Amino acid sequence: MRRRKKPSKNIWIKLVWLLAVLLAALFYQVSPQDILSGNFGKNRHIVQTSAQLEPSKIREEGKIRVCIWNVHCYLDTYRMKxxxxxxxPKPEDEKEEILKIIKDINPDVLGIEEIGGEPYAKEFAKxxxxxxxxxxxFAVSEESSEYPQCAIxxxxxxxxxxxxxxxxxxYFGESARSPRGxxxxDFKTCGKDWRFGSIHLKSKFGAKARDRENNLFRQKEAELIAKDMSRFLRKGGLAxxxxxxxxxxxxxxIAILKKAGLEPLKQENSNGLPFSYHWAKENAYRQFDFFMISxxxxxxxxxxxxxxxVKSASDHAAVFTDLDFSKN
Incomplete structure (x- = not known):
């Protein structure tokens, strides 16, 4: 009688490793591929969903409206009163104004900048x-409620x-880190995989003499973003x-992000101008808020x-665009 071969030790090790990967993916709410590639960090994103809410009907098959908006200090912070x-906290009348504007835009995907962490994201969703x-x-960039975050x-x-x-x-011989990243x-629409990002680079305010207006700091942030997006962009990703x-x-x-394969999307207001921010200190208008696409x-x-x-809501303007994935 032929003796049945026992499974080799290597097979058992592989099975245990596969089980560990699947459990880690479930715990960290990322794909097994991300676990294997190390593409997840200690500062894990927060994802909240509600069983009581159903996704709103998409306006037309394949058509998605995306919007970005820096809502200006939607958290507890120091204000003049x-x-x-x-x-x-952000005054109630300002919050109500924000809701009115978002309702008028009616985006399917909304990127918010300068919101607090998980508690504020939950309040905003409610x-x-x-x-x-x-x-x-929805998701927020970090749990911290003490520093403005990005949310989707x-x-x-x-x-x-x-x-x-x-x-x-x-950063000048010291270790530094982007406060938001x-x-x-990632979404799938009409069979097409695409990526949306909410970004808020370092402010020009509070800069020290060695880095005028924090220009170098933002370039360092952009270099990391370009590096983390490089594989996705090289493969022809829709971003x-x-x-x-x-x-x-x-x-x-922005030049660094352009070199990586992203380019600014043309934008304008009713007067044909691209400006999205009023810099009160210099009484000047700037195009700080915009989209970049692959x-x-x-x-x-x-x-x-x-x-x-709308200054009763924010010193930044909301910007939106429509994506049509029904095109072949």
């Missing part, structure tokens, strides 16, 4: 729902979400990222629209 500087706008899927709210389900550019980098969400770059399309950090995405996105700046 009755001549005194006190720590307080307010959207109470205003008749259901965004059952969506009517359509994520394939996955992730935070890019969170590694430390050398870039939050990305659209946007938010508050704190730079205009001609500046240094070359293959150009087929599905034509141009973006900048809404008027």
């Amino acid at each position: 009755n001549g005194r500087r006190i720590k307080s 307010r959207l729902s109470q205003s008749g706008m259901n965004y059952p899927y 709210f969506s009517k359509i389900p994520f394939q996955k979400t992730n935070i890019l550019a969170v590694k430390n980098f050398d 870039m939050l990305v969400a 659209i990222i946007g938010g508050d770059f704190n730079e205009e399309p001609k500046d240094g950090a 070359k293959p995405m150009k087929k599905y996105a034509e141009k973006a629209e900048v809404l008027p700046i």
Whole structure:
């Protein structure tokens, strides 16, 4: 009688390793491929969904509206009130104004900048729902509620979400880190895989003399984003990222992202101007908020629209564009 071979030790090791990968993927809410490639970090994204909410009907098959907006300090922070500087939440009238504007735009995917961490994202999602706008899927860049974060709210389900550019980098001989990185969400529409990113690069304010307006810091952030996006872009990925770059399309950090394969999407307001931010200190208007897209995405996105700046809501304007994935 032929004796049956016992499974080799290597097979058992492989089976145990596969089980560990699947369990880790479930725990960290990422794909097994991300676990194997090490493409997940300690500062794990937060994803919240609600069983009580159903995704809103997409406007037309394959057509998706995406919007970005820096809503200006949607968290507890120091504000001037009755001549005194006190720590307080964003005023209720400003929050209501934001909701009205978002309702008018009616985006399917919404990238928000300058919101607090998980508690504020939950509150914002609840307010959207109470205003008749259901965004059952959302993620924030970090849990911290003490520092402005990026968030993505969506009517359509994520394939996955992730935070890019969170590694430390050398900054004048010291170790520094992007306070937000870039939050990305992957989607599938009409059989096409595409990526949306909410970004907020380092502000020009608070810069020290060695780095005028934090230009070098933003370039370091852009280098990490370009590196983390490089594989996706090299494979011809459909990408659209946007938010508050704190730079205009001609500046240094944007040049790094252009070299990586992203380019600014043309935008204009009703007057044909691209400006999205009013810099009160210099009484100047700047194009700090815009979208950048990969070359293959150009087929599905034509141009973006900048809404008027409503100062009772934010010193930044909301910017949106329509993607049409029904095109072959």
